[in-house]
Amino acid sequence: MEKCAETKKQYEELLTEKNKFTGLISAVRDKTTREQLKTKRKTIESMKQKLEKEFFPGKAIFVEQYRRQVAIMERLRMLKRGDHAITGIDGEKYSLPDETEFREILEKEKEMILRKKEQGLGRIMLVPFGMPLETLIEIYGEALKAHFRVKKLFYPKENTDEPDELIPPEMFNKENPVWISSEWLDENKPVGQRGGDISGDIVYYAEKLEAGNKGGGLTKSEVLQKQKKKKSATAGWRILMVETEDVIPREIKGKTKGGRKQIEAGKSANEYMEILKSPEYAHEQGMSLEDWLMHAIVTLEEKNQVLDDWGGNGCFCRLPGSFNFSSGWLARAGWFRGGRQAHLNRGAPRNGSEDGGFRPAVEINKIGF
Numbered sequence: 001m002e003k004c005a006e007t008k009k010q011y012e013e014l015l016t017e018k019n020k021f022t023g024l025i026s027a028v029r030d031k032t033t034r035e036q037l038k039t040k041r042k043t044i045e046s047m048k049q050k051l052e053k054e055f056f057p058g059k060a061i062f063v064e065q066y067r068r069q070v071a072i073m074e075r076l077r078m079l080k081r082g083d084h085a086i087t088g089i090d091g092e093k094y095s096l097p098d099e100t101e102f103r104e105i106l107e108k109e110k111e112m113i114l115r116k117k118e119q120g121l122g123r124i125m126l127v128p129f130g131m132p133l134e135t136l137i138e139i140y141g142e143a144l145k146a147h148f149r150v151k152k153l154f155y156p157k158e159n160t161d162e163p164d165e166l167i168p169p170e171m172f173n174k175e176n177p178v179w180i181s182s183e184w185l186d187e188n189k190p191v192g193q194r195g196g197d198i199s200g201d202i203v204y205y206a207e208k209l210e211a212g213n214k215g216g217g218l219t220k221s222e223v224l225q226k227q228k229k230k231k232s233a234t235a236g237w238r239i240l241m242v243e244t245e246d247v248i249p250r251e252i253k254g255k256t257k258g259g260r261k262q263i264e265a266g267k268s269a270n271e272y273m274e275i276l277k278s279p280e281y282a283h284e285q286g287m288s289l290e291d292w293l294m295h296a297i298v299t300l301e302e303k304n305q306v307l308d309d310w311g312g313n314g315c316f317c318r319l320p321g322s323f324n325f326s327s328g329w330l331a332r333a334g335w336f337r338g339g340r341q342a343h344l345n346r347g348a349p350r351n352g353s354e355d356g357g358f359r360p361a362v363e364i365n366k367i368g369f
Contacts, residue, residue, distance in 0.1 A: 059106055062113075065124040066102050072301045076139055078128060086236060088130035089198050089220055094236025096126065097365075101233060109364045112283060113241065116362050119258035119280070121241040125361070127294045130224055130236030133195040133202075134185060136293045137178055137344070143300055144177040144342065152304040155335075158247050158313045167306070173340040181346045183324040184289060184331060196324060204288055205321050209269060209349035211328025234365040241362040242295060248308065248315040248357035265315040265357035269330055269349045272358045273320060284360040288321030289344060291361055292333045296342070306342065308334035308357075315357035318347060332356065 073079040073096075078086065084096040097105065106113060128136065147153040153172065155165045184202065185194045196202040197220040206217030218226070227235035243262070249255070254262035260280040263272065269286070276284050287295070296307040310316040316334030323330045329346035336343040347356070 059103070061122070062106055062124050063099065063103065066099065066126065068302065069124070069126045069298060070096070072298060073126070073128075075301070076143060076297070078131075078139060086128045086131045088224055088236050089132050089195075090130075090224055092224075094128075094130045094224075096128075096237055097234055097239075102239070105234070105239060105365055112362075113364060115258070116241050116283065119260035120243050120245070120255070120262065121284075121360070121362055122244045123242050125238075125240040125242050125291070125295055125298065127238040127240060127291050128236070129238045129288075129290050130220070131290070132192070133197045133289060134192065136290060137180060137185065140293050140297050140300075140342070141178040143297055144172075144306070145174060147300060147304060148172050148174060148177075153300075154303075154305045155312050156246055156305045156307065156309050156314050164304070165312075171337065171340050176341060178342045178344065179336070179339055180344045181329075181331075183327055183329050183346045184322070184344055201324050201326055202289075203323050203325050205285060206323050206325070209273075209320060209323055209328075209330055210325075212325065214325050215323070217323060217325070237365070238291065238363055239365040240291060241364055242359065246299065246303070246305070246307075247313050248317060248359060250315065250357075251354065263358050263360060266352060266354050267356075267358070268352035269318045269320040269347070269358075271352060272318065276360065281360065283362045285363065286320035287317065287359050287361050289319055289331045289333065291321060292317060292319055292331075292359070295359070296333075306335040308359075309337070310334050310355045311337035315355050316343070316345075317359050318356055320349070323349075 070079065070084065073084075074081050079096065084098070085093040086096075088094050144153065148167070151166065153167045155167060157164070184196050186196070186199070187194065189199075193199075200219045200221065203214045203217030203219055204223060206215035208215035224236060245255075245262070249262050249264050251264050251266045254264040256262070263275060263281075267275070272286060275281065276286075292307075299305055299307050308314045308317045312335075314334070316332050316336075319331035319333060321331075324346070327346075328348070330349055332345050332347045334343060335341075
């Protein structure tokens with residue numbers, strides 16, 4: 001413990017010294033002095049990174065995940081190279097925190113992050129929350145088509161050492177790779193205005209799921225307004241931690257890590273929200289459609305696999321983070337072999353089934369819904 005405390009002290013001293021040199025560099029006019037200060041800062045950064053491996057194990061892994069996901073978003077034209085911003089439903093630009101800002105977010109929430117990583121939530125997910133839902137769905141659909149064309153579209157694997165199982169041509173709906181319930185996208189409205197996030201029918205992260213009641217949830221417009229008012233550095237984005245396991249465990253198949261048991265399939269959304277009140281699931285919440293879609297996109301791009309195939313190894317995922325309070329339905333998503341496509345469907349908060357599961361997530365940028 002004493003060694004850990006000393007390492008932490010050294011790390012914090014180096015961090016302070018590095019920030020001091022950064023401020024000096026911007027103030028100094030002499031070119032030679034500036035270069036000397038830059039060299040000193042580089043040395044300090046190298047020392048800091050060595051201590052970081054002991055003081056913040058896993059941080060380098062999260063940074064690498066951040067870089068890979070930025071590259072994915074650039075490749076899919078979700079982000080422009082050099083301009084890492086999305087256009088929100090309000091027409092405004094929302095920039096993804098750069099790598100330095102991302103490191104600072106990790107640092108600020110270090111204790112909670114290390115605890116949840118120990119419990120199995122060791123995967124970062126960058127979610128462009130402010131982006132129109134309709135746009136995100138279109139991006140996922142086009143990505144599925146692209147993978148199908150090059151014969152790199154596989155069903156999920158429960159274990160990484162299993163052979164890849166290609167989705168055959170007759171089992172892929174290339175005309176309509178993503179089916180969407182009218183609760184989330186109204187096909188009768190003009191293109192660009194179809195999403196329930198734009199109409200305000202969807203509320204996010206409600207505490208109670210009752211028809212006709214927002215239950216403490218906010219519309220996407222309300223979230224963005226709240227973030228802008230607070231001048232949040234991560235406005236328009238969610239930075240999540242999710243489980244490293246690709247497949248939602250069926251009943252009695254959940255693993256225990258760090259005193260936390262994986263949440264198993266078979267329960268209703270209401271029951272899952274009650275489970276999250278247990279101390280072992282501190283800071284965890286259910287996903288929204290945007291969260292799930294980004295998880296599906298990243299999984300597809302990194303592993304060539306679809307997500308939550310309930311006709312195979314997995315389950316469909318209940319998404320209490322997206323709730324149509326007018327109709328009383330919440331979102332659920334997965335891969336439906338019968339339709340040969342991804343399904344963004346609906347479900348009742350009180351209903352459970354053995355092939356319906358749950359993906360918990362931890363929001364580490366604390367934008368506050």
